[in-house]
Amino acid sequence: MRIALLGTGFGQAHAAVYAAREDVEVVIFGRDPDKTATVAGQFGFASSTALEQAFDDDFDLVDICLPLPLHAPMTLRALEAGKHVLVELPLAGTMEDARRVVETAERNDRQVFVDMFERFIPANRALFDAVQDGTYGRLEQLTLWNLTAPLWPGASLGLKALPLEAMHSDMDIITRTLGQPQTIEIAVVARDQDHASIEATFGFDGAFARDSVSALMPMPWGARGGYTATFTNGVLDATSTMGFDGKPTGTLTAYTPDGTRELELPPADQYTAMIDHVLACLRGEQANEIGPATVLDALRLTLDIDRRING
Template sequence: MKIALLGTGFGQAHAAVYAGRKDVDDVVVFGRTPEKLKKISDQFGFATTTDLDTLIADSSVDLVDICLPTDLHVDIAVRALEAGKDVLCELPLAASMDDAQRVIAAQQASGRQVFVDMFARFSPVNEHIAQAIADQPYGPLRTWESEVRTALLWEGYDLRLDSLVMDTMHTDLDLFATALGRPESITVHGIQGKDRGSAAHVLLDYPGQVLVRCSASALMPASYGLGGGSRLAFAQGVLETEFTAGADGRGSTRLIEYTPSGRRTVELPERDVYAAVIDHVLACLAGKETSRITPESALDGLRITLDVRHRINEQA
């Protein structure tokens, strides 16, 4: 398999996964900055290019992996599909529902596959939570709170309210949508930092008296790094998570269960979620698995995210 990897920022995390796979024969990395391309080439031995048009048109490329800014996702995904390639697209899929539908239409016309990198769905902690909501071993869910707190760890990249919603809150909003569907109502509050950063709180009201809160802050000092967690209160128990991570998103998460019989740490397998996504994508392309991350499956989470962004922007 030959892969066109587009982007030298988050694309580095995908490059590290491809470098360890025996079933990937060739990777060509596209970027605009020769210095960044050289760094990836030196580290992984991959070929590089600044010519996107030629790379997408290359008949030997099987999969186009898009790790570029969100506003570039749709046009490049459509071009890749029209060129007969399968596509893995970094989240969020698109910046509007119309654009998301453009990708789906192009996929249907091409007969190729599109995967959205909803890596949080592959976390063992999130899989455990989703199972607990579905099977109700602790009774029905009552509240679900999630929080992400981060310093501005990426050189030259800010997180104002618009990008905070799309780039930081979207993964949790997708988890809510996947487990619970679309809420009955949404309430938002947000503030911009004086110079950089922002913070926001989102309340989602679901049928059956289920209340969900999603909070994010990019107002932390550099020494803070990245962290957060979640708390789910059920009728007969609580699940609580805590995570810490570095600028590449890799870190550790623990899950604690509280029930009337006591407190215990839930032991779960370690998993690199970025590698898990790529494992899944390649297995789907080989006909061994059915996709869990189709564009259609990402629509409800994207719709909630865009609704939150619209409401936040109205306040800003």
């Protein structure tokens, strides 16, 4: 399978996954010739600065890891060129653009995948299953937290960036487990334009959720996150450490009236699992779990938070 990987920043996380496979051929596209060649060389891939070739040549999949304003336009361009698309989250910067992608994909025989990598984190899948199956009763309280140091040089994690760049995945977890909130309260701290923290509380009928996202941590802290999900008959508590390589470590513990139990998590990292899923879908082996229509609820909530913070 031939893949055009657009972007030399976060695209490196995808490139590392592709490099471990023997069933793909990848060309990395970027604007800066030297940087593009250097990044591609690290993974043994070809490189190009001729972006139009990603849409004209015989690539099967266009993997878009470009800045947010380019997500929807490049996805639409790839669809028009007859390519399958994997696009980094969030799908778009506006609901109008997101719906345009959904409508175009529905009229097209090409598949679109949004990198909702958090859906492939084993602890999160356990939470989704517990809510769907009623394993511990009804979900009453959900607390999510993601605290990180500035692990990605040059990347801003200030108030302008945090909602769409860092909170979107948590909003997907909230909307998938509790739906759209009835009330939202937000508190923020901004150290400077590149380092900030957001605390958001969401009210539902008979439940509430809280999400803490911070980029104020010192470098030795790394990146850590997790959740505590309180049900009527038990608690699921997850903690994880994660980094740019996309290979987290984590634990998941269930607390019930019968006692405490450590739940075994499969040895999978989210980026590898996500790309495995994309390629399996393109081979006709699985149904698409991360199509654009599935992300609209989370995007709507994320954009609402962004408007409340940034106007």
